[in-house]
Amino acid sequence: MVVKVGLLGLGTVGTGTARILLDPLERHPLIQTVAIARVGVRSLDKPRQVTLPDEILTTDLDSIVTDESIQIVVELIGGLEPARSLILKAIAQGKHVVTANKAVIARYGDEIFTAANAAGVYVMLEAAVGGGIPVIQPLKQALGVNRIHAVTGIVNGTTNYILTRMQQEGGDFEPILADAQRLGYAEADPTADVDGLDGADKIAILASLAFGGRIKLSEVYCEGIRRVTAADIAYANRLGFVIKLLAIARRDVCPISNQHLDQLQVRVHPTLVPQGHPLASVNDVFNAILVEGDPIGQVMFFGPGAGSGPTASAVVSDILNVAATLHSNQGPTSVSTAPNPLLACIHQHYCQISPMATIVSRFYVRLLAKDAPGVIGKLGTCFGRHRVSLESVVQIGLQEDCAEIVIVSHEVKEADFQAALTEIGGYGEIKSVASVLRVL
Template identity: 70%
Template sequence: MAFKVGLLGLGTVGSGTAAILLDPAQRHPLLKELKIHRVGVRSLDKARAVDLPVEQLTTDLESIVTDPEVDVVVEVMGGLEPARSLMLKAIAHGKHVVTANKAAIARYGDEIFTAANAAGVYVLIEAAVAGGIPVIEPLKQSLCANRIQAVTGIVNGTTNYILSRMQSEGSDFNEVLADAQRLGYAEADPTADVDGLDAADKVAILASLAFGGRIKLPEVHCEGIRSVSAADIAYAEKLGFVIKLLATAKRDAVGEDEAEQLQVRVHPTLVPKSHPLASVNGVYNAILIEGDPVGQVMFFGPGAGSGPTASAVVADILNIAAILKVGRDTVVQPDGKPLLDPLLACSHQHYSKITPIDELVTRFYARVLTQDSPGVIGKLGTCFGNHEVSLESVVQTGLRDDSAEIVVITHYVREGNFREALAEIQSMESVQSIASVLRVL
């Protein structure tokens, strides 16, 4: 029995996917039954990284998603449109879908999964988060007996590469970014990566799977790494931390009579050197999951690239092929729709309630530049105390451009209180600027 694959896109990930499908030797035996049927491309004349017969290529992408011979449509084009529309049309024609498109899933996942459930088909997304690291299916299956408490990850390789080099070399952000672009680790337009937007897409997907509720992407608090300076990296080092762009989704503590809320956020964070994520450097990704009763488990590996991402794509295709092979798709419900495997399908309908960032309770690091005059530290401490902000440490580290540089780390405080204190401190005559504010894990 051959399972026919319609491939949308033959770029980096598409070429890697095709290469695996064309070379099944010494891989899972079911792979030999997967056949590339048609491949959708933007241009027929472009040179390809993988050799395919020209008759398999087409620029008519809709003809692939409506082809009755295609069993699985694999969307690896990226972008929002026409990817979204093509996936929905494939679903409407009874096709199972595999996609690596985190942006489309984070924004249109509710629409796509609702359509898939109604049509009785699967949409599998392992490659959409953390490249080749298997984390989506473990959340759905291997860890499904757990009550997940938190998912914390380094899910963007570009920002992790930049921060790792800033730490090892003492360089500034702009200098390392330019070098990362020259080396191909960062895009010409790095906005999605360095402003945290890519990580926000991914943590929205992880939160939805971990906590069983849909996430509204605009409610995910998102900060990037542009404001992280070499000075912050150096102070973090002295204080026993490294700075990482963390994507966090966790259950929030609420009262007995209140509905459960989630924290879902992306921002640069001071991570203690003893923490498992602190040693994840370069372009690598890692995701730490905390659950009851499993405790902590961490997934580590390459978060992007042709081979790693294609590995995840083909694993999803094999999952669907296995279901089709044993005939589970022929089991129907009273309404005539196929009965989907509840551990593979995404069936939740409600939206999770997200805690506003002002209500977040966390620790903070702040670097303040002031006049070098007596009593300044005392004034800062009094101001923080007036806003119920308890300080763990206050250090005057020396002079920077004739200004006294004061670094504070707080105990756990409500973010709204901390921001009110900062606003008052900023207005003090002796304070020149608040140079940096970062959260502490």
């Protein structure tokens, strides 16, 4: 049985996917049963890095998703539209879908998976998170027997590259971002990466799989790295930390009983990570995702988070998963009964997400204050009044005739810490609250 695939897009990832499918030697034998039937492109005349017959190329993407001979549609065009509409049309035609589009899944996953479950087809998305790192299928299959407590990851290679450079070189954000753009590690418009939006898309997907419910992207707290400075990275290092942009999804814990609750924390923000933590040594463009659960404990997935080869590897892995199921059915071009729950996304309810104000965390704060007696004491009194316990208060030195004070708190409710900062910001002795970061 030959499984026919239609590719939507022949860019970086599409080219990598085609190369794997056209070169099955020494790969899984199932690849030999998969054939590229049609390929949707923007221009028929554009030079390509992979050789395909002219007759299978088309600019009419609709003709691919409606082609009765095609069983799997692979969406690699990116963006929200027409990707969303093409995915839904493919599902309506009874076709399985493989996609690397985290933005579409994070925003329209509800609509897409509801349609797929009703049609009895699969929507596979291994390449949407972590590039070539296999984490989606492990969460759905091998780790599915565990009670997952937390998923914490470095899921954006651009920001990890920038923060690594800042740490190694002592440089500030803007010039290193400009250099990353010149080298091709950052987009011309880096907003989705450096403001944490890409990370929010990805952690929403991971949280949905890990905790068995749908996630509203609007409820995911998102903060980027634009305000992280060389000074913060230097002080973090002196305190035994590195700064990483973390995507975090974890079950809330009752502060009294220490029992896990039904609601989740789902957030993306720069974080001080202890230097001995498994994620602290993940540098440059690499990604890593740490999963904690019962009874397995900690498992970390590490590897290249983007690029033609790694992402195409994940795409073809999903194609083979669907192809294997089609072969096992020996005949139907789609799964007409309920999809295999180990491949399908069958969540129907929405997870309850805790507001940031209720989350308990440690904090790092850097203040610029008048170099005068009693300032530190006044700060301590204010924090105490707001139920904030301080782990350390250090006056680092002078900057612009002001004392630079770095404070690290014990665990505290976010609302209490922010209330204390608001009051402190109004003190005449305080020139500025220069930086506020959470501590893992």
